[in-house]
Amino acid sequence: MTELVSQTEEATAAGPVPAPPGAEPSVARVSQWSDIRHRFFANKLAVVGLAIIVVLVLVAIFAPLLAPHDPLKQDLTNTLQSPGAGHWLGTDALGRDQLSRLVYGSRIAVIVGMASILVALVIGVILGALAGYYGRWVDTVIMRVADVFFAFPLLIGAIVIILLMGRGVLPVVLSLAIFSWATFARLLRSQVLSVREMDYVHAAKALGAGQSRIIRKHILPNSLTSVLVYGTSNVGIAIVAEASLSYLGVGVDPEVAEWGNMISAGRNFMGVKDFMWTYPSLAIVITALGFILLGNGLRDALDPKLR
Numbered sequence: 665m666t667e668l669v670s671q672t673e674e675a676t677a678a679g680p681v682p683a684p685p686g687a688e689p690s691v692a693r694v695s696q697w698s699d700i701r702h703r704f705f706a707n708k709l710a711v712v713g714l715a716i717i718v719v720l721v722l723v724a725i726f727a728p729l730l731a732p733h734d735p736l737k738q739d740l741t742n743t744l745q746s747p748g749a750g751h752w753l754g755t756d757a758l759g760r761d762q763l764s765r766l767v768y769g770s771r772i773a774v775i776v777g778m779a780s781i782l783v784a785l786v787i788g789v790i791l792g793a794l795a796g797y798y799g800r801w802v803d804t805v806i807m808r809v810a811d812v813f814f815a816f817p818l819l820i821g822a823i824v825i826i827l828l829m830g831r832g833v834l835p836v837v838l839s840l841a842i843f844s845w846a847t848f849a850r851l852l853r854s855q856v857l858s859v860r861e862m863d864y865v866h867a868a869k870a871l872g873a874g875q876s877r878i879i880r881k882h883i884l885p886n887s888l889t890s891v892l893v894y895g896t897s898n899v900g901i902a903i904v905a906e907a908s909l910s911y912l913g914v915g916v917d918p919e920v921a922e923w924g925n926m927i928s929a930g931r932n933f934m935g936v937k938d939f940m941w942t943y944p945s946l947a948i949v950i951t952a953l954g955f956i957l958l959g960n961g962l963r964d965a966l967d968p969k970l971r
Contacts, residue, residue, distance in 0.1 A: 703965040710961020716954030724770040733761035735768045735921040744937050754939045756929055766943055768921035773951060776836055777903040783841035785895050788848025789888070793879055795849065796856025796887075803853070810846035818843050818905055819912075826914050836915055840902050847898075848891055855887035862886075889966045897959030900952030907948050923948050 704710055723730060732752070739759030747754045753762035795806040813821070818840070825839035859865065860883060868878050909915035910924030918925055923944040930940025 700965045704961050707961045707964055709957050710964070713954045713957025713959075713961060716950060717958055720770055720951055720954065721774060723767055724774045727767050727771055731761075731764035731767045733764040735760060735764040736919065737761075744933070744940075746937070747939055753943050754937070756926070756940055757933075762926070762940065762943065765921040765926055766923070766947060769923045769926065769944065769947070770951075772833065772916060772920065772922045773903045773906070773948075776833060776840070776906040777899045777951075777955075780837045780840035780844065780902045780906075781895050781899050783837065784844035785848055785891070787841070787845035789852055789884070789891065791845070792849035792852030792891075793856055793884060793887075796853040797860055797875070797879055797883060806849065807853070810849050813843055813846040816843060819908060822905065822909060823912070823914050826909065831914065831917060833916055836906055836909060839909075840905055844898065844902070848895065851894060852887055852891050855890060856883055859883050859886050890963075893959050893963040893966065896962055897956050900955035903955075904948060904952055907944075 737760065739755065741759065742751070742755050743757055743759045745751055745755040745759075747762075751761050751763065753766060755761055756765070791806050791810075795803040816824075821843040822836070822839035825842060826835045829835040829838070865878060865882050868882055873881075906915060907922070907924035907927070910922050911928045913928070915924055916922050918928075926944040927941045930937065930942075930944075933940050
């Protein structure tokens with residue numbers, strides 16, 4: 665026993681035992697997703713953007729619990745009340761609590777912003793993949809249709825659609841999606857044009873894989889990174905566009921608790937009751953900034969050229 669302890673101490677003092685000849689040294693392997701996660705959370709601005717979005721979504725989900733008052737309840741005895749103990753952000757011209765309307769307005773922002781970009785993303789990905797992979801007349805037709813939508817400014821085109829369909833959340837979502845898909849399609853098409861010439865795509869063709877399988881399994885997964893990053897950043901732009909439509913009087917109904925409606929109601933009191941438009945404006949700016957920071961963080965984490 666004593667001899668065994670002595671041999672162990674001598675081996676420890678002599679240092680690590682060398683690996684046998686021909687054996688590969690052990691290397692700590694880091695998965696691709698672990699590397700992406702590490703790069704993302706190392707970006708402080710990206711974490712700030714993620715925190716803003718998480719808070720926004722939580723506020724939207726738990727709005728009934730967070731809002732101190734009914735956002736639609738009018739109190740004509742307390743109109744245009746400045747921020748105070750009873751109403752932390754004041755009241756509007758109809759005596760409605762501004763904080764409650766701001767909280768409930770986050771629901772419209774989340775629904776319209778994310779839903780419109782999701783619909784535009786689905787349309788753009790399908791048409792962009794078809795245009796980039798098949799080329800020729802398919803590419804020509806899809807890209808010429810996209811050029812037609814590029815010719816319309818986003819807000820002008822959205823106003824036309826809403827005037828035809830009527831006001832409401834669904835028309836706003838569809839109108840923003842209809843005039844946003846072309847950018848996704850063109851961006852994905854450019855990625856597909858380069859990916860379809862890769863060796864693994866030619867190998868899949870040689871092995872007899874069908875065209876739909878090649879697009880789903882090989883081309884799309886390697887082409888979606890830039891599109892997803894662009895889509896994340898554009899959620900903030902969609903929220904700004906939705907608020908702009910409501911401010912112009914063609915978005916959701918005026919009585920709905922929505923940030924653009926709040927700014928529109930406060931524009932007649934600029935210089936007198938600035939709190940009516942300041943807080944919803946800050947909410948829009950911070951929300952749009954959060955999505956932009958999140959999109960930039962995803963770009964830096966997913967772009968292999970930055971690794």
